[in-house]
Amino acid sequence: METAMSRAVISGAQPSEFTSSILLALFETSANDAKRANTRETSRWTQFISEALRRRAVPETSRWAQFIGEALHRDQSGRTPFTTIPDIGTDESDSLRIFNAIQTLYLSRNHPRDRQIAERITDLHRVVLGEGEQISAESLEQFTEFFRDEPELAFPRITMTPEGTLRARWIHDRDHFVAIEFTGKPLVRLIAEVPRDGGQTASYFGSEPIESVVAASRKLGACF
Amino acid sequence: LLLSDELPPDHHIFRYIGGGSIHDDFIEPAAFRRKTKGGRMETGLSVNWFEWFGTATPQDAVQPLREVLVKKRFGVGVTSRFALLNVANAKASAAKYASVSIVQDKQPDDDSHSLVTGYAEALNDQVAEQLQKAMITSYPTTPK
Numbered sequence: 001m002e003t004a005m006s007r008a009v010i011s012g013a014q015p016s017e018f019t020s021s022i023l024l025a026l027f028e029t030s031a032n033d034a035k036r037a038n039t040r041e042t043s044r045w046t047q048f049i050s051e052a053l054r055r056r057a058v059p060e061t062s063r064w065a066q067f068i069g070e071a072l073h074r075d076q077s078g079r080t081p082f083t084t085i086p087d088i089g090t091d092e093s094d095s096l097r098i099f100n101a102i103q104t105l106y107l108s109r110n111h112p113r114d115r116q117i118a119e120r121i122t123d124l125h126r127v128v129l130g131e132g133e134q135i136s137a138e139s140l141e142q143f144t145e146f147f148r149d150e151p152e153l154a155f156p157r158i159t160m161t162p163e164g165t166l167r168a169r170w171i172h173d174r175d176h177f178v179a180i181e182f183t184g185k186p187l188v189r190l191i192a193e194v195p196r197d198g199g200q201t202a203s204y205f206g207s208e209p210i211e212s213v214v215a216a217s218r219k220l221g222a223c224f
Numbered sequence: 225l226l227l228s229d230e231l232p233p234d235h236h237i238f239r240y241i242g243g244g245s246i247h248d249d250f251i252e253p254a255a256f257r258r259k260t261k262g263g264r265m266e267t268g269l270s271v272n273w274f275e276w277f278g279t280a281t282p283q284d285a286v287q288p289l290r291e292v293l294v295k296k297r298f299g300v301g302v303t304s305r306f307a308l309l310n311v312a313n314a315k316a317s318a319a320k321y322a323s324v325s326i327v328q329d330k331q332p333d334d335d336s337h338s339l340v341t342g343y344a345e346a347l348n349d350q351v352a353e354q355l356q357k358a359m360i361t362s363y364p365t366t367p368k
Contacts (some may be wrong), residue, residue, distance in 0.1 A: 015255060054361075063225065120247070124247075127243040127244055127303050128242070128243065128244040130243070130301055130302060131242055131243055131244065131299050131304070132299050133242070133244060135244075157247040157250045157252070158247055159244060159246065159247050159250075159252035159254070159255075160243050160244035160245065160255070161252070162242070162245075162254065162255070162257070162259050163260070166254055167254055171248075171250070181254070189349075191349060191353065193353075198244065203350075205350055223302035
């Protein structure tokens with residue numbers, strides 16, 4: 001099955017193509033899992049990532065997630081990072097799933113919008129981690145797939161709900177918008193307000209299959 | 225809750241908005257949604273009564289409110305904000321879908337704690353959208 005990592009290998013992407021902020025986001029996720037996230041650690045690992053980039057310590061983009069996870073483990077056990085690069089594992093943790101989703105968007109070649117979304121998700125990820133919360137991996141994966149399948153949609157406002165799911169909202173006016181909440185389940189939440197004749201506003205609160213949510217929204221008169 | 229617990233219509237409430245619900249200057253209405261915990265939805269939306277603090281302006285109440293939340297071990301994020309709403313306007317806006325009450329609901333070390341309550345779970349998103357529209361302004365919870 002094609003994954004974000006395998007796509008990165010196929011596309012020949014190099015580590016230098018990543019921003020250190022995205023790598024740092026991966027570290028923060030890993031460190032949060034290890035309950036070690038704090039300002040001092042983040043600062044130290046920012047330097048670590050910068051040094052790894054400078055040294056080209058990781059030969060393939062696909063190895064970054066593994067590299068950082070391994071380095072974190074080595075650091076905890078008192079050994080020096082930057083030694084050997086392990087084989088790619090089969091870690092299906094939420095951390096890796098989140099990193100893969102960000103990476104998929106960042107490496108997208110069909111739309112600069114996707115890089116903008118990747119940067120937004122990276123920022124959002126960092127903000128919510130700082131508040132002791134985390135984006136739902138299922139929601140983010142659904143969100144990522146949706147935007148890959150819908151390259152013509154504009155860059156929306158992207159936020160996280162109190163339940164950890166992602167919401168994208170295209171706002172045209174106070175009473176003219178469409179929002180999709182990525183539940184991570186086959187049915188996503190659709191909320192829309194659309195102007196009608198005579199100064200009226202049609203409101204819609206419902207659920208739609210992810211495959212047809214855009215078409216259903218357009219039938220209501222919503223635009224993206 | 226007794227009717228006398230209702231906050232006066234000309235008074236105001238703060239709603240805590242986590243950083244994840246903010247994108248640039250936009251505050252996502254889902255931040256006004258009652259949460260589901262352990263399979264059960266909260267009985268009301270938690271807010272804080274501004275006038276209880278007795279400060280001259282809402283801005284002046286931000287720091288003491290923040291201290292109340294921190295004392296309750298509520299994680300206040302560095303990019304979070306307090307949204308300010310007028311009681312009468314919030315109720316009028318929500319009335320598009322439901323008749324809501326805004327009542328004081330004292331908690332230990334938090335006498336200003338109040339609830340927006342009295343509406344069905346099925347109207348959670350609808351009321352949240354309307355409360356967001358009733359926002360007057362918002363203030364950073366953490367000084368720069």
